[in-house]
Amino acid sequence: SESLSHGTRKAFIDLCRCARKEMIKLEGGPKRKRSVLPCVGVGVLEGGGEGSLLPPQLAQPRRSQRQQQRYKKPVDDEASATPYVHSHSDTDDRNSCSICMGEMVERTTLERCGHQFCRLCLDQAFKVKRACPVCRLVYGQITGNQPGTGSMIVERDPDLELPGHEGYGCICIIYSFPPGLQAPEHPNPGVRYPGTDRVAYLPDSPEGNRVLGMLRRAFEQRLIFTIGTSMTTGMHNVITWNDIHHKTSIWGGPRCFGYPDPTYLVRVTEELREKGITTD
The missing domain is CATH 1.20.5 (Single alpha-helices involved in coiled-coils or other helix-helix interfaces)
Structure with missing residues (x-):
């Protein structure tokens, strides 16, 4: 009937108003218009529920x-x-050996510097050089493989001044080696090597005499020379310098292995210290 139709229409409008109020509450105000009217009164299912008048809100x-x-x-x-x-790195730093890069086996701590290594790794390293593989601090006395038949003679010339060290005389160091056969510690045992004579120069100053004393100790420990291949001539099985630089010329500067060279005495002192030679 007409009255029934009017009542149904009024109920439908009330439902729409209620639905819109709920929409405004959920979204904070009437900012957006949503198409909810077609869903009202048709039993929209929400998550398995029946008769919901609101659109899905879980999406x-x-x-x-x-x-x-x-x-x-x-x-x-x-x-x-x-x-x-970080934890893994820290663990590696504490537990890994810097020689073999593996886990510490029979951890051994060096007394003076405190660095730690595997016992076997450290024993093998000390057979090559008795120094810490990390900081190079020398333990004990290092002995080289310089031929044992050589001599070191020192002469002084008070009238000869080295450039950069005016006011002091000159110290002449004469190294002399006769020919011989290579020993078991040399590259080719039993192979003959020729003899040689070398001359080096130091200023006859307090600093020069200090270096001279260190060179004497290095010579006694057989560290000044070795047997190998000459860097200048390319000849094999000859006596060569062993990483302790000497000035073999009076003039010409560093390029000619001579003077002036303001940092030479400091550099050679450091080279000697690295081999365990001190001024004490």
């Missing part, structure tokens, strides 16, 4: 959660990975 929260997880996950991974990397 947007689900997208928001996925977005939060997508942006949050790298941060969580980084936070968890960073301590793990």
Whole structure:
């Protein structure tokens, strides 16, 4: 009837108003218009429920959660990975041997410098050179393989001044080696090597005499020369310098292995100290 039709229409309008009020409460105000009228009164199912008058509201929260997880996950991974990397590095520093790069076996600590190594690794390193493989601090006395038949003669010339050391005379060091056969510690045992004579120069100053004393000790420990290949002539099985630089010329500067060279005495002192030779 007409009255029934009018009542139904009024109920429908009231339902629409209620639905819109609920929409305004959920979204914070009438900012957006949503197409909810077709859904009202037709039994929209929401998550398995019946008779709901509101559109689905779980889709947007689900997208928001996925977005939060997508942006949050790298941060969580980084936070968890960073301590793990640092911890792993710290563990390596404490437990790994810097010689074999493996885990410490029979950890051995050097008395003076405190560096630690595997016992076997340190024993093998000390057979080559009795010095810490990390800081190169020498333990005990190093003995080289310089031929044992040589001599070191020192002469002084008070009238000869070296450039850069005016006011002092000159110290002449004469190294002399006769020919001989290579010993077991040499590259080719039993092979003959020729003799040689070398002359080096130092200023006859307090600093020059200090270096001279260190060179004497190095010569006695057979560290000044070795047997190998000459860097200047390319000849094999000859007596050569062994990484302790000498000035073999009076003039010409560093390029000619001569003077002036303001830093030479400091450099050669450091080279001698690296081999365990001190001024004490």
